[in-house]
Amino acid sequence: MKIIAEIGTSHGGDLEKAKKLIDCAAESGADYIKFQWVYADEILHPNTGFVNLPTGKIPLYDRFRELEVEPGFFEECLRYTHEKGAKFTCSPFGLRSLEELLAIKPDAIKIASPELNHIPLLKKLAEYRKTQDIPVIISSGVSKLADIEEALSILGRENITLLHCITSYPAPEEEYNLNLIPNLAAIFGVPCGVSDHSLDPVLVPSIAASVGGTMIEKHITLSKETDGLDDPVALTGEQFALMSHCIHQCEAAFRQYGENAKNYILKQLASEYGDRVQKILGSGIKKLAPAEEANYGRTNRSLHFMRKMKAGEVINMEDIGVLRTEKVLSVGLHPRFLDNVIGSKLSQDVQNGEGVKWEQITIKNQKI
Structure with missing residues (x-):
């Protein structure tokens, strides 16, 4: 199971902090280290509304403007990520950021859940993939089966990994419906994992591994008390390392028990978490989670x-x-x-x- 450490924008535009986060992610077991290439005008209209921060109420657009950095920032992050033995991936949010991201040759492109229906972005990436078969990772939060199908009809299915996701911060573990992972893999014919915004470092990742997930993405931070947009739901380095350890334990169980590993892992988890495990497994039917229903169309x-x-x-x-x-x-x-x-x-x-x-x-x- 490949592990993605989502740094996102928690570097705050500070290259030295970004390198500390890369160090933390690499030391905590990440295979991929991920960033977000932000230009506010590719994401939001200036009149989109306000966000409440500890420092007061400010326009959300302005908050995203604060997260913009020069392309050279990411080029150095890519170089440093490779130096630490991990792969570099990043989410673009529009045509400009995609073009600039492709220019530095990342190891993979990540399409975030809100961009699953950004048709011009997907078409431009598909055009690039006709000559350069770069791996693409797609999150599917706040989406329906038809949305995933449309995205894959544009991008194709070769060298694609689909991540089941709940677009809610934090996401309630009991709504994760992780039986969807093998079902989505079967429906669309692509490997499937999970993009996890829940708070527990063990529960969702371990269950995802037990049902055959091939990849997990989780936010990482140096401190939950810092002012990054996603820091409150991110894992500290110690928590991320625990998650990585648990995933590798699940992999060891599959090597030892084969087809019986799933039951073994779930039994072990149930001994600690009780009936929450079955709730998190869910029905395996794709539908919007209660925590994200109201955001469909707006996100x-x-x-x-x-x-x-x-x-x-x-x-x-x-x-x-x-x-x-x-x-x-x-x-x-x-x-x-x-x-x-x-x-x-x-x-x-x-x-x-x-x-x-x-x-x-x-x-x-x-x-x-």
Whole structure:
């Protein structure tokens, strides 16, 4: 089972802190060390709403702006990760960050759950993969089977790993439904693991290993008290090392007991965690977890107007953003309709940041 240590943006733009996090991840058993290549305007509209921080209430867009760094930052992180014997992977959030990430030749590309339906991003990556078969890891939080199928129809299934996920911070262990791991692998014909945002370093990772998961991703931090966006749900180095140890113990059980290893592992876990183990295994049926149901559509990407526009204006590419809706804006059309929207005319006035709706546009002289 491959282990990904998600540093994300917890480096805060400080290269020395990033190297300390890489050290921590490598020493704690990570096979892959992961970052997030953030440009705020690829993720959110400036009017998306506010986030509450210990220092006060600030626009979420501004918080993401604080996390932007130069490409050279990640190039050095990649070099240092390799020096420590691990592989480098990173999540892009738009076409610019993807292009810059591919330029430094990462060991794998990670598509985060909210970008599972970022159709332009997936198409650009698929085009690259026609000549350079880079491994791709896809998280599937806040998604339905059809969303996963559409993403895989664009990217293909070769050299793809799918991670079951619950997009909630923290994610409740009992909602993880880890019997989905073998089911998703069978449905889509790709290896499957888990991206885990729960707090326990042992429970979800060990159960995922017991049901045949091939990869696990978990956040890592130097301290839960620092101000990284994901630090409160991340594991410290000591906790991450415990998780890695437990996963390797599960692997040893499979070598010793073969097909009986699953029952052995689950029995051992049940002796400590009781009936929580069966709850975490779940039904194996793919559906939105209760913790993420309300976010479907808002966390994922949709089409948004990037300026105030008047009825009769023709919509150009720069007028539309493929963005997470998040806090206060209205949800727009699915990104698959971007080509239909570009070149159409507005049938009514629209506001900056508003989600694009069919009733607002006219295509080929026919109002949709």
